[in-house]
Amino acid sequence: MFKSNPSKLILITVFVTICALLALPKIPIEYSHPLINISTTIGGYVFRIGDNVFDFRDFKKGLDIEGGMKIVINLDMSEIPENERDSSANTVKEIIDRRVNLFGVSETGSYISKSNDTYRLNIELPGQKDLEGAISAIGSTAQLRFRVLKEGQTWPPTNISEQMSLDDFFVDSGVGGSDLVGSEVIFDPTTNQPAIQLRFSQEGRQKFSEIVKKNVSKPIGIFLDNQLIQAPTVSPDLASGVVNDPTITGVNLEEAKQISNLLKAGALPVPIQIVEQNIIGATLGQDILQKSLIAGGVSLAIIFIYFIFSYGRLGFIAIVCLLSYISIVLAIFKFSNILTTSGVVLTIPGIAGFLFSVGVACDASILVFERIKEEIRWGKNIHLAINSGYQRAWSSIKDSNYTTFLASLILFIFGTGFVKGFALTLMIGIVVSLLTNVYFSRIMTSVFIKEYKA
Amino acid sequence: MIDFIKYTKLFIVVSLVAIALGIYGIVSYGLKLSIEYTGGSVISLKNYESASSIENIVLQKDIEIKEINEIDGLLTLKLNETSNEKLAGLQKELTSNQVTQIEDFEIISPSYGAEFAKNSLIGVLLSLIVVVLFMAYSFYKVSGNLSPWSFGIAALVAMLHDILITTSLFSFLGHFNNVEIDALFLTAILTIIGFSINDTIVVFDRIRENLNKYQDSKSLSEICNISIFETFNRSLTTSFTVVIIMFSLFTLGSGSIKYFSLALVVGLTAGTYSSIFIATPLLLIINKYLKK
Numbered sequence: 001m002f003k004s005n006p007s008k009l010i011l012i013t014v015f016v017t018i019c020a021l022l023a024l025p026k027i028p029i030e031y032s033h034p035l036i037n038i039s040t041t042i043g044g045y046v047f048r049i050g051d052n053v054f055d056f057r058d059f060k061k062g063l064d065i066e067g068g069m070k071i072v073i074n075l076d077m078s079e080i081p082e083n084e085r086d087s088s089a090n091t092v093k094e095i096i097d098r099r100v101n102l103f104g105v106s107e108t109g110s111y112i113s114k115s116n117d118t119y120r121l122n123i124e125l126p127g128q129k130d131l132e133g134a135i136s137a138i139g140s141t142a143q144l145r146f147r148v149l150k151e152g153q154t155w156p157p158t159n160i161s162e163q164m165s166l167d168d169f170f171v172d173s174g175v176g177g178s179d180l181v182g183s184e185v186i187f188d189p190t191t192n193q194p195a196i197q198l199r200f201s202q203e204g205r206q207k208f209s210e211i212v213k214k215n216v217s218k219p220i221g222i223f224l225d226n227q228l229i230q231a232p233t234v235s236p237d238l239a240s241g242v243v244n245d246p247t248i249t250g251v252n253l254e255e256a257k258q259i260s261n262l263l264k265a266g267a268l269p270v271p272i273q274i275v276e277q278n279i280i281g282a283t284l285g286q287d288i289l290q291k292s293l294i295a296g297g298v299s300l301a302i303i304f305i306y307f308i309f310s311y312g313r314l315g316f317i318a319i320v321c322l323l324s325y326i327s328i329v330l331a332i333f334k335f336s337n338i339l340t341t342s343g344v345v346l347t348i349p350g351i352a353g354f355l356f357s358v359g360v361a362c363d364a365s366i367l368v369f370e371r372i373k374e375e376i377r378w379g380k381n382i383h384l385a386i387n388s389g390y391q392r393a394w395s396s397i398k399d400s401n402y403t404t405f406l407a408s409l410i411l412f413i414f415g416t417g418f419v420k421g422f423a424l425t426l427m428i429g430i431v432v433s434l435l436t437n438v439y440f441s442r443i444m445t446s447v448f449i450k451e452y453k454a
Numbered sequence: 455m456i457d458f459i460k461y462t463k464l465f466i467v468v469s470l471v472a473i474a475l476g477i478y479g480i481v482s483y484g485l486k487l488s489i490e491y492t493g494g495s496v497i498s499l500k501n502y503e504s505a506s507s508i509e510n511i512v513l514q515k516d517i518e519i520k521e522i523n524e525i526d527g528l529l530t531l532k533l534n535e536t537s538n539e540k541l542a543g544l545q546k547e548l549t550s551n552q553v554t555q556i557e558d559f560e561i562i563s564p565s566y567g568a569e570f571a572k573n574s575l576i577g578v579l580l581s582l583i584v585v586v587l588f589m590a591y592s593f594y595k596v597s598g599n600l601s602p603w604s605f606g607i608a609a610l611v612a613m614l615h616d617i618l619i620t621t622s623l624f625s626f627l628g629h630f631n632n633v634e635i636d637a638l639f640l641t642a643i644l645t646i647i648g649f650s651i652n653d654t655i656v657v658f659d660r661i662r663e664n665l666n667k668y669q670d671s672k673s674l675s676e677i678c679n680i681s682i683f684e685t686f687n688r689s690l691t692t693s694f695t696v697v698i699i700m701f702s703l704f705t706l707g708s709g710s711i712k713y714f715s716l717a718l719v720v721g722l723t724a725g726t727y728s729s730i731f732i733a734t735p736l737l738l739i740i741n742k743y744l745k746k
Contacts, residue, residue, distance in 0.1 A: 118569065131559060132542060274538070281498065281557035288711050295702035303695050310691070349641040352714060355703065356645050359696030360652065366695070367656065370688040396659035399592050400652040406588055407581035407648060414577040422641055426648065 004446040012440055016324040021045070022056045023330035059330075060337045062347030065289050067282025068126035069134055075119040076271040088269045089119045091178075095268055096121060096138055120275070131279050138274075144177035147221040148211060155219045155231055166228055170221045173211045178269040179204025185256045188249060194256040196248040209243035222248055224259065285348065292351050296358070303362060311369045317444045318365040318437075325361045325436040329354070332428055344424060353422045357429030360404075364437035368393040386449060390442050397438060405430045458682045458731065459675045459738070465731035469615060476622025479629070485621070486628030488636035489532065491571050493564025494520065495541060499529045502554035515544045521632070528557065535564055574640055578647070585651055586610055589658075596662050600674075600737075601744040605658050608740050612733040613650040613725075617643055620721040627713070638714040646721035649696065653689060653729035660685050661734070674741075678734045686730065693726035 024043025031038040047054040063070050075092055077085045089112050097110055100123065110123040125134060147170035149155055155169055182199040200208055212220070212234050219231040230250055251259065300322075307315035336343030344350070372389030376382060405427060412423035489496055502508050505524055508531070512519055518534040533541075541561060548554050586606035593605040620643065627633035660681040668677050700722065703715035 129556075132545065275563040277559075277561045279556060279559035283557065284498075288707065291706040292703060292711070295706045296699065299695075299699040299702045302698050306691075306694070348711060349638055349714075352638070352641065352703070352711065352718075353645065355699050356649075356696065356718070359692070359699050360649070362695045363652070363692040366688055366691045370685075370691065373687075374684065392663070395663070396656045399659055400655040402592075403585055403588055403651050403655060404648045406584050407651070410581040410584055411577045411644065414580055415574060419574055419577060419640065419644070422644060 005443055006447050008443050009447050012443060016327055019331035020327035022334060023327050026057065054338050056334050059333055059346045060343060062345045062350065063124055063126060063280050064348050065285035065346060066126050067280050067285060068124065069128045069131055070276070070278040070280065071123045071134065071138060071274060072276035073121045073123070073138070074273045074275045075121060076273065077119055080270060085119065091269055092272070093121055096123065100125070100134070100137060129279055131277060135274065135277065144180065145223040146173045146175045146208065146211065147171060147223055148173045148215050149218050175204060175207050175211060179207060183260045185260050186247065193249060194251060194253045196251065196256050196260045198245050198247065200245050205245065212238055212243045288348055289351065292355065296355050313449065314369050314372065314445065317441055317448065318369065320444065321365060321437045321441045322358070322361060324440060325433055326358065328432050328436065329428060332432070345421060347421065350421055350425055353425045357426060360429065361433035361437050364397050364433055365441060367397055368441065382449065386445055394438065401430050401434060455683050457679060459679045459735060462735035466735065469732055473615065473618055476618055479622045479625040483625045483629035485625050486632070486634045488634040489560065489562050489567070490637045491567040493535045493562050493567050495533045495561040496558065497531045497533070497556065498558035499548070499554045500527060500557050502529055505529055508554060511547055512544060515540055515547070517544060578644065582610065593658065593662060596665060600741055604737055604741040604744055608733050608737040609651055609654040609658065611736055612654050612728040613647055615728045615732060616646050616650045616721050616724040619724045620646060620717050623720055624717065633713050636710055638710050639717055642714050642717035642721060645718060646725060649722055650725040650728065653725050654733045656688065657681060657685050657729055657734060675738060678738060682730055682734055689726055689730055693722055696722055
């Protein structure tokens with residue numbers, strides 16, 4: 001027999017109240033009366049503990065609600081050995097984040113998605129509308145390569161035919177942007193012209209000097225994004241001497257600054273290609289958000305009335321459980337973004353999924369209370385009926401929720417993009433609904449239906 | 455007590471007719487896929503002079519228009535796949551000289567959409583297999599002469615029934631109302647899968663309980679009938695609560711969310727119907743074959 005346990009109830013009440021306060025947005029409370037004057041706010045709290053800031057002011061909203069831009073980039077990993085692909089993808093992310101920051105967007109969200117062998121970088125720029133600018137910041141990047149002359153070719157070419165491309169003359173040397181540690185704009189001491197001084201890593205310098213020594217009196221092509229910038233000829237005295245880090249000359253100051261900035265932001269280790277670009281207006285999303293809130297409110301009101309009508313006192317308990325459910329889930333949504341960088345983001349499918357999970361949470365209560373009604377019909381007193389109602393209903397609640405949880409887990413592991421988000425929302429919902437609508441509700445009935453002896 | 459099992463044939467015929475109609479729809483009208491799956495671009499514009507002037511600008515850029523829509527001063531153009539340069543040119547032209555104001559601009563490459571669809575499908579299929587296995591496991595110790603596999607398979611068929619009905623409705627909506635199958639539709643299908651399994655398991659769980667209770671006194675079909683009857687109230691109440699949420703979203707919502715909630719209203723209703731009238735009779739039929 002389940003014992004009535006008021007102290008547990010108090011603990012739960014405190015917990016749910018905290019969750020509800022964290023879930024609430026900032027709401028001003030103003031009340032003025034000749035005797036009492038209240039002017040305060042609740043919800044939307046920000047805490048500081050040590051150096052950590054816990055910001056509960058708002059949910060993290062997806063682009064489809066807040067508006068902004070989204071750009072998806074495909075990373076071509078065909079040239080990268082398999083065990084280095086993850087780190088290369090992270091390098092690309094870091095570099096592009098820096099580039100986008102240079103572009104002047106402060107609050108970006110970017111994440112890598114990997115499915116099978118395809119790596120993608122998703123860049124979200126909330127509140128931004130200048131797609132062209134963003135793409136040029138991201139895409140007009142400098143993929144720096146050093147190429148050497150092909151066997152049997154001369155440069156500059158002696159006879160050019162229309163069909164010939166640069167690829168017919170130059171072949172990659174294996175040294176490129178990923179071997180650099182930095183670059184800066186300098187002025188050539190003899191000519192006073194601006195130039196870009198490249199700085200190799202130790203390993204890069206070694207590779208470069210080997211190539212230089214193999215190509216004495218031949219040109220080495222410096223390519224930025226497959227465009228030949230210049231092809232200086234290696235002077236013969238370098239064959240035995242020390243090879244300095246190269247400079248790029250023949251550029252004006254503006255170009256030098258731009259190229260150097262791009263190189264400083266880092267040259268991308270892999271070629272990239274834009275596969276999706278969106279500008280999303282905020283008006284549509286806000287409209288849908290507002291209407292979803294109204295729809296949720298209206299249907300909750302109808303469900304509450306129905307609960308009281310059909311379960312009486314137990315109906316009130318179901319309502320309290322449902323409100324606890326909503327508070328806890330929303331608090332988790334906010335909290336997940338404080339703890340991790342990839343927390344629950346409120347998107348339109350996410351909101352729809354959440355509303356649906358409210359319905360599923362109701363189901364647990366309905367299963368229990370229908371069962372209790374049945375047990376009463378079979379002649380048990382309310383006390384026994386409540387007891388066996390929870391016991392018997394648990395078996396079907398357990399099986400159905402475990403199955404849905406398992407299915408969501410698989411979707412979470414294998415799905416991409418919003419399917420993943422949807423599965424995560426559903427999993428959180430299942431766990432919380434078991435807590436509120438089975439455990440909490442059991443404790444509540446045991447305390448409140450005590451004196452109800454038939 | 456209503457004898458549900460007696461009318462098994464009627465319920466199955468009703469479902470078969472609905473499915474046949476649905477297959478007719480899918481075969482003859484196909485499914486209208488959104489650019490999330492096919493690739494292409496969508497532009498939404500505000501503050502423009504006239505739809506035809508915008509149309510001219512687009513056509514001048516040598517870009518094919520798939521569809522053009524005008525709702526509440528918002529012009530939405532769906533464009534076939536084209537080069538990024540052309541689209542950049544179009545964007546420049548539309549924003550220069552204050553021709554119009556771009557509200558939404560979406561470009562998706564076709565391979566991306568196809569891959570997204572493939573990944574989602576793999577996820578769904580894997581989770582279905584897991585569901586059947588899990589059900590076989592949790593109904594393994596069921597008493598009586600029931601094969602544990604029959605529970606999983608019956609639940610699976612009931613769920614496919616719900617998905618098929620929802621999908622085929624969208625082939626009709628696509629043909630007659632230009633409604634597209636988008637990423638939200640996939641969310642709806644995932645939701646319907648979850649709900650359908652949930653609903654069916656509750657009925658099957660009661661069958662399991664009643665098998666223990668009435669093992670020696672009642673026949674299998676009688677036990678099934680009692681179980682359906684006993685869970686009837688719960689099934690209706692639950693789907694009432696979920697459908698009411700989705701129905702209010704449908705009536706209030708606009709755009710893609712409207713059809714998302716419609717898909718859910720239809721799918722969840724079908725799910726309730728199938729868990730009551732289809733899953734259990736199927737359980738009996740499948741069990742008969744598995745036992746042979």
